[in-house]
Amino acid sequence: VKGLFKNDYRFFDREMKFSNQRAFQVKNDLRMGLEKNQFYIVYQPKVSPNEEIVTSCEALIRWKHPEFEEISPAEFIPLAEEVGMINEIGDWVIENACKQLQLWKSKGYDPIPVSVNISPSQFLQADFVEKFWSYLDTYQIEPSWIQIEITENLFIDNEKYVQQILKIMRKRGIKVALDDFGTGYSSLAYLQKLDLDILKIDRSLISGVSDFPIKKEIATTIVRLGKCLGMKVVAEGVETKEELDVLCNHDIDEIQGYYYSKPLDVKAMTKVLKTKVLS
Numbered sequence: 001v002k003g004l005f006k007n008d009y010r011f012f013d014r015e016m017k018f019s020n021q022r023a024f025q026v027k028n029d030l031r032m033g034l035e036k037n038q039f040y041i042v043y044q045p046k047v048s049p050n051e052e053i054v055t056s057c058e059a060l061i062r063w064k065h066p067e068f069e070e071i072s073p074a075e076f077i078p079l080a081e082e083v084g085m086i087n088e089i090g091d092w093v094i095e096n097a098c099k100q101l102q103l104w105k106s107k108g109y110d111p112i113p114v115s116v117n118i119s120p121s122q123f124l125q126a127d128f129v130e131k132f133w134s135y136l137d138t139y140q141i142e143p144s145w146i147q148i149e150i151t152e153n154l155f156i157d158n159e160k161y162v163q164q165i166l167k168i169m170r171k172r173g174i175k176v177a178l179d180d181f182g183t184g185y186s187s188l189a190y191l192q193k194l195d196l197d198i199l200k201i202d203r204s205l206i207s208g209v210s211d212f213p214i215k216k217e218i219a220t221t222i223v224r225l226g227k228c229l230g231m232k233v234v235a236e237g238v239e240t241k242e243e244l245d246v247l248c249n250h251d252i253d254e255i256q257g258y259y260y261s262k263p264l265d266v267k268a269m270t271k272v273l274k275t276k277v278l279s
């Protein structure tokens with residue numbers, strides 16, 4: 001038995017070393033990724049389920065790494081936060097989403113709101129709002145075309161400051177979504193204090209919602225709660241017709257998930273903009 005544990009330990013050790021090496025290299029390569037234009041954005045449609053039309057979309061970053069190929073943002077965003085590269089990468093996303101919106105507009109498409117994910121440290125930069133407005137100015141973006149998605153950990157230790165900034169942004173017409181609701185501590189106190197526009201129910205609460213009565217109860221209660229507080233409610237990660245039906249019966253505003261569409265490259269998203277329906 002002793003020997004077995006020893007082996008397990010060694011195996012574990014080797015695995016750890018391997019993933020640490022990769023993390024080390026990924027962290028090192030982030031700057032190169034920016035400089036060599038290896039990042040790009042995909043857009044995932046959000047659908048109004050009653051009319052089945054695409055009403056907005058979320059910008060999601062992608063990285064085509066020369067050696068590791070596609071690296072998921074779930075892997076490299078936390079590493080970018082760790083080494084302080086998230087501000088530059090986050091700025092890159094906002095600027096390029098604005099550029100894309102301007103391009104769509106110039107080609108005669110009716111832009112739909114694009115939401116961008118904002119990491120806490122990015123939001124907390126002293127010049128965050130200033131830079132945000134400068135991108136809107138540069139690319140002539142209407143505030144209603146761009147939304148931000150923040151998570152509740154942003155408020156930890158910074159509640160007053162964050163509220164101030166959000167107030168300024170919302171006053172100018174930027175809609176704010178609370179992302180990943182239902183993970184973390186999901187303090188209900190935040191919800192009533194914060195004056196947010198959109199509540200996004202996390203995928204972990206949506207997946208299997210049609211199979212487990214307790215999940216259904218929780219998800220539909222959150223929908224009702226959001227609506228009571230005057231928010232738009234979005235369900236994330238809807239993959240099946242059964243999940244969709246549960247949510248539609250409860251007055252959900254938007255659905256985002258593989259059931260309707262995976263994130264799309266620019267070309268495919270442009271096609272969607274023409275008709276606002278998914279084929």
Ligand code: C2E
Binds near residue numbers: 072093259263
């Ligand atoms: P998120 O903000 O919660 O984004 C939703 C994630 O769920 C996306 O993963 C999306 O592709 C995935 N998803 C959507 N519908 C479904 C579904 O039906 N089934 C399944 N299995 N997955 C679905 P993605 O693009 O890999 O992004 C992962 C996370 O990385 C994001 O989670 C977000 O936290 C972060 N991220 C992505 N882009 C950015 C960015 O530009 N800035 C920052 N700060 N974070 C980003």
Ligand code: CA
Binds near residue numbers: 117149
């Ligand atoms: Ca998000």
Ligand code: CA
Binds near residue numbers: 200202236
């Ligand atoms: Ca989310």
Ligand code: CA
Binds near residue numbers: 202236
């Ligand atoms: Ca999520």
